[in-house]
Amino acid sequence: MDPVKALKQVAFHLERAGEPTYRVQAFRKAAAVIADLDPAEVEKRAKLGTLTDLKGVGKATAGVVVDALANREPSYLAKLRHVDFSGGEELRAKLKGDCHVHSDWSDGGSPIREMAEAARDLGHEFMVLTDHSPRLTVANGLSRARLEKQLEVVAELNVELAPFLILTGIEVDILDDGSLDQDDDMLERLDVVVASVHSKLKMPKAEMTERMVTAVSNPHVDILGHCTGRLVVGKGRPESQFDAVRVFEACAEHGTAVEINSRPERLDPPRRLLSLAVDAGCTFSIDSDAHAPGQLDWLHYGCARAEECGVTPDMVINTRSASALLSG
Known part of the structure; x- marks a missing residue:
């Protein structure tokens, strides 16, 4: 799973849930930071646990990147996906x-x-x-x-x-x-x-x-x-x-x-x-x-x-x- 896409999906679902803007912006900012890096560097940092050394990448956003690179749905995203839209x-x-x-x-x-x-x-x-x-x-x-x-x-x-x-x-x-x-x-x-x-x-x-x-x-x-x-x-x-x-x-x-x-x-x-x-x-x-x-x-x-x-x-x-x- 592409880590940039995963971060943007988390931001999307946070917006859908009406979460505070600062929380949404944290994931969009992290997506922009990761997008600017060479994919090889992203993978290396994920393995070494140094993603959070990057300005704009915190523990939660780093976790999404790690999960995405491991080809598993980020747990943060999985919690947000389900919304009970009933009717219509x-x-x-x-x-x-x-x-x-x-x-x-x-x-x-x-x-x-x-x-x-x-x-x-x-x-x-x-x-x-x-x-x-x-x-x-x-x-x-x-x-x-x-x-x-x-x-x-x-x-x-x-x-x-x-x-x-x-x-x-x-x-x-x-x-x-x-x-x-x-x-x-x-x-x-x-x-x-x-x-x-x-x-x-x-x-x-x-x-x-x-x-x-x-x-x-x-x-x-x-x-x-x-x-x-x-x-x-x-x-x-x-x-x-x-x-x-x-x-x-x-x-x-x-x-x-x-x-x-x-x-x-x-x-x-x-x-x-x-x-x-x-x-x-x-x-x-x-x-x-x-x-x-x-x-x-x-x-x-x-x-x-x-x-x-x-x-x-x-x-x-x-x-x-x-x-x-x-x-x-």
Whole structure:
């Protein structure tokens, strides 16, 4: 087993388990250190027990390298592999891509290529890169100039990673009046636009309803992201208040998919609202909202909730191929 690959797999599974960033970074850093060495030196150090003399390689990461070189599954990795994902298996198997993914261009932790390769390794045909828009400065949102540069980078990566495809996109802020935080001509150039509320989450119900209806009615918007803005872990955050029936009817009318956000701290929308969206005739996008490679595997959580609420594969836009998604 390749030791660099083994270290990266441990990092992936730590991310999937929601472990602290410093722990994930320890394995990614060790992978980079080992990758820079001649394989013969790595083997020699493993035999002599001097791997930990290398800056960036500790006892746990060295153990993974030793196990990998001995062609046995690292015990550290074996403990992480098993996760009880129950429900939604059939729907998960039909997903061909992920429509909400972040990179280190905004508030993600990994380069675009690394996110794309991880998505590909999960069996996806495509992913949509949706870094934040300019107003969300806390998330290092992309200015127009940075977004234009990102489009160039994505075009180059698509040549290198073919047939896997990175679709261009954005998670654009829905402003107070329902307008969008990016120029119309830029939004027109993108493959997929996810629109989300990130500010004034406690806006009065009537105003929030108008704000969201205006946004999902915009012809540039393809997906309504994490519609309630709630957080269900730690101190949590309550749901934004809005007329869900009106918003979902507007989504159905204008062909805007409702996101089923799979992040464990979001799981948005709640089941009662997800059922309302089904009744309204909405389409859906089951997304990871991943900010790190391991988080791409959180789609199981969204699929389980979708299945519970009667969402069928034909209602989910990312069960389609990239070409069908773009033409639809």
